[in-house]
Amino acid sequence: MIPIRARRTGTQPPPPRRSGARAAVATAAAAxxxxxxxxxTAPTALAAEQATGQAAGGxxxxxxxxxxxxxxxxxxxxxxxxxxxxxxxxxxxxxxxxxxxxxxxxxxxxxxxxxxxxxxxxxxxxxxxxxxxxxxxxxxxxxxxxxxxxxxxxxxxxxxxxxxxxxxxxxxxxxxxxxxxxxxxxxxxxxxxxxxxxxxxxxxxxxxxxxxxxxxxxQVGAAGTRPANSVSVTDFGATPDDGGDDSNAFRQAISAARAQSREVWVPPGRFEIPTSLQLDQVTVRGAGQWYTVLHGNNVFQNSGVTGNIRLHDFAVFGDVTERNDGSPDNAYHGSFGANSVVSGLWIQNTKCGLWLMNGATSNLVVENNRILDVLADGINFDGNVRDSVIRNNYLRNTGDDALALWSNGSPNVGNSILNNTVVSSTLANGIAVYGGTNNTVSGNLVRDTNALGGGIHVANRFNATPLSGTVKLDNNVTLRAGALDPNWKFGVGALWFDGRDSAFSGVSITVTNFRAVDSPYEAIQFIDGGGTGKPMQGVTVNGASIEGTGTFAVQAQTTGTVTLNNVTATRVGVVGTYNCPFPTDRAPMVFTGSGNSGLTPTWTDCTSWPPPNSGPPTQPGTGSNAAKGRPVTASGSQGGYPPGNAVDGNADTYWESTNNAFPQTLTVDLGEPTSVNKITLKLPPSSSWGTRTQTVTIAGSTDGGGYSTIVAARGYTFDPATGNTASVSFGATSPRYVRLTFTANTGWPAGQLSELEVLRS
Incomplete structure (x- = not known):
């Protein structure tokens, strides 16, 4: 039986910087x-064509x-x-x-x-x-x-x-x-x-x-044919597509194949496996993952096996409708012994794809599989797995860590996670290494991760045997990876390291050629998630390209020394580095190394974190834009051109209101009353946007209820020859909410805006 995993799901302890967990986080994340x-926007011809088409009324x-x-x-x-x-x-x-x-x-x-x-x-x-x-x-x-x-x-x-x-x-x-x-x-x-x-x-x-x-x-090829040296499950009474229980027929076929040193052949069709099958020293082969389907919530469950288990070319579809961590509702649950292979499987609607436990596994190859819509982990090496490889697998919509090496009770040693794609893990991390020795994560792509985790994670957590030896992270890419943690109320990184259970000691962690693109919060994070300031040591980053962050390039929240060489950061949302240890009596992180750019300046205010409903921090200052990245609403928008485009810092994306329906409003929440004295309005700078004049009223509010006029209705002319920009200055005022009301546009029957900049006084 699988142990309760509530402590191994990416769940965070109480926030190390402030109290008050379990408040609603929708508002915070909405920021x-x-x-x-x-x-x-992605520099593709299609994206450019769509933008041009909309501007021209397409x-x-x-x-x-x-x-x-x-x-x-x-x-x-x-x-x-x-x-x-x-x-x-x-x-x-x-x-x-x-x-x-x-x-x-x-x-x-x-x-x-x-x-x-x-x-x-x-x-x-x-x-x-x-x-x-x-x-x-x-x-x-x-x-x-x-x-x-x-x-x-x-x-x-x-x-x-x-x-x-x-x-x-x-x-x-x-x-x-x-x-x-x-x-x-x-x-x-x-x-x-x-x-x-x-x-x-x-x-x-x-x-x-x-x-x-x-x-x-x-382009799906033809169904595979029965190998010469095989026994078919249909010879023992299994009948495809009849809805009957085929478990016993499969057991008989497995027993006969093993006794005769032959393979088990599963022809096209759907076979019902309501009770788990046990395997050892046998191959099960299907006609292809589009043709052969084994239907059951826990098709294979093994313990005490010697190995040489080979699973090829079929699908496992479950019918798991709730996550019960006390039930082994996994496509494969247990150990593989030595020298086993899992290749060409399609796994969907189980709790986990492969969960390895209850015995030793070594020299296992898991390759070329598709794992979709599982309610917890995609693949988890739950301790005592050695010299095995997870390579070239595609995982989407996992409900916990998509790929995890968890050295639970016994270390995982010498394993590799190579060239996999992880998309949209809805809780926890894309790839996680919890403890263990001499493991490698290389050539992977992780994108669009959600709450309670980040992109790639290396940690002493969940009572794992501590990290030791050499951990290698080479040539990995993250895209839109990381999330606002709903308990901590701050971001989790695209690549993050956590010494929660114990300090990093006796381990060398090398990160080579890491690329982080459009990280919603920080790109690289160092933390003791327990909030006790355990030092971080032995981490060296040799080459990283950070291309867009919501907050920081590097976020350090514990003490220690790490080395950063040839790290470049561009399009950083706040400032290059956040270095505020907790507890506050610890020394800040020491960064050594050379060849870095974009990691300065360092965030200077370590006295508090912004309140939960304000989203990621911004470094305030006279003339800075208080609207960038803030929550924004509109009275209406044309499909595909949402109000968020007006505060995303990108002049090439834009908001367009409902057409032919003046007046239209655009309202930004600055988070708190903010002293401002200038507003800049922009349209995309492209010459394809002809000169136009929009009539706009600017108003402000401290509570989102009553609004007072800041600047009365007037026409603002946007001319591509001068950058399609219009500005207005006024006496300093302190609204929390700024609302623009559009009543006319000579170029298009709607309000249009690519950037609303509200500048601090």
Whole structure:
């Protein structure tokens, strides 16, 4: 039986800097909905085309999220819904815990609410299948129509919330999460480049609104055929697709195959495995992960095995609807012994993918697998695993650490996590190393992580055997990784180190060629999560590129000495370094090394952290922009051009109000009454934006209720020849809320703004 994991889920203890856990965190996290990722939209031709089209009055479309290369090589191509042609409503970007957009890939998605609304993907590579990552409202199920080149298929997708909306009340600070699931379909035809696949709400498709995050398109090959040296489960009474219990037939086939030194063959079809199978010294092979499905919540459960277990080319689909850490609802639970292989599996809707415990495992290879929509960990080496490798796997929508080496009671030694892709872990970390000796994490891509964790994590935590030997982190990339911790009320890093259980001692941790792109909070973090100031030693970063942060490039909250060489940081949201140890009587972190840029200045106010509802800190000063990254609302917006674009620090993205519906308002919350004396208004600097004049009234409020006029209605002219910028100065006033009311625009029948800068006096 799996031990209770409430203490191994990424849950944080009481905040080390201030008290008051379990307050609602939606407001705090909302401060980074449009937080100064301070980064431009992904520099793609599609993104540029969409922006130009909207400025000229073209169809609605959201800007495509930034993308980066790295991680696993996969047989499918992913298409983001917000980048496709659609008539739905774009949602996001959003970094608010427990919001639909925050758990989506790219922090954006498209909602289809009414008949006829659709998302249409134009293929850039051949495909004959689709897998859709979606959400429907809690408690609902229904169908969604599929069209190919304008013709509706006879088969519709069946969508359900059955495996979504997971509550984990025993994890402090966790909310309902895991909003998304996946559904797949063989299209029954080969499609080529330029063919169109549309997901559309038709009559009878009633589970609205449908939130479409993305679609994976793949050219699936023919089903595999039975190997010569095999026994088939059908020879022992297993019958595909009949809904009957096939467990006993599988057991007989496994026993016969082992006795005869043959493989177990599982032909195409769905087989029901309601009671767990035990394996040792045997191979189980399917016809392919699109063809052979083993249906059960805990298909394999092993202990006391010798090894040589080989699992190839099939899917495991569970029906786990709640996370129960007292039940082993995992696709594979237990040990593998020596020299085993797990390759080519598709695992979905179990609690965990692979959870290794109850015995020793060595020389295991886990490769080329797809793990989707599990309610806890994707793969966890729960102690006593040696010389094993996790490589080229793709994991999306895990409910805890996607990949974890947890040296629980016995160290994990000499293991490698290589070239994997992790997308949207909804709690905890993308990749975590808890204790252990001589382990390596290399060539991985981790993106869009959510609450109670970060991107890549190395720690002495959860009573793991302490870190020792050499830990290598090489050539890893994170994208939009890290989150606002709902208990601590400050950000967790894209790469973070925690000495909570014990100080880092006797271990050498080397980070080489790390890349962190658009981190919502800090990029690299050093902390003693227990709040006792255990020193951090033995960490060396040799080469890191930090490309956009919401707060700091480096955040140190404990004492010690670490080495940073050739670390460059650009587009930093606040300042380069935060160095405030806790307890406050500890010495600040000492940073040694050379060749760094963008890590200065250092945050100077260590007396307090901003209150929970203000979001990440900003370094105040005369002339600084008090609106950047702040919560913002509008009376209306055109799909794909949300109000957050007006305070994201990027003049190329913009808000556009509902068309033909003046007056329209845009309101920013500065967090507290703030003395200001100037406002700058911007439109995108592109020459494609013709000169226009907008009539705007500027008002302020201290409580969000009554507003007083700061500047009466007047026309502001935006001319691309002078940067499409207009400014107004006024006597110093101290509003918390600043509201712009648009009543006319000579260039377009809507309010438009790419940046609202409210400057401190």
């Amino acid at each position: 980074v909905t449009a937080l100064a990722l301070a980064s431009p 169809p609605s479309a959201a800007a495509c999220p930034t993308s980066v290369s790295g991680g696993a090589t996969v047989p499918f191509r992913t298409y983001e819904a917000e980048c496709a042609s659609h008539t739905g409503s774009a949602i996001g970007p959003d970094f608010t815990q427990a919001s639909l957009a925050s758990e989506a890939s790219g922090r954006q998605a498209v909602q289809l609410s009414a008949p006829g609304q659709h998302v249409e993907f134009t293929l850039a590579a051949p495909a004959n299948s689709i897998n859709v990552h979606y959400s429907v409202p809690d408690g609902r199920s229904g169908t969604l129509s599929v069209y190919v080149n304008g013709t509706r298929l006879a088969s519709r997708l069946t969508l359900t919330s059955r495996h979504s909306y997971i509550d984990t009340p025993w994890i402090t600070g966790a909310k309902t999460h895991n909003f998304y699931s996946d559904v797949r379909l063989l299209l029954g035809r080969d499609l080529g480049v330029g063919d169109r696949v549309r997901l559309q709400v038709d009559s009878g498709d009633t589970a609205t609104p449908y939130t479409i995050d993305l679609a994976d398109f793949e």
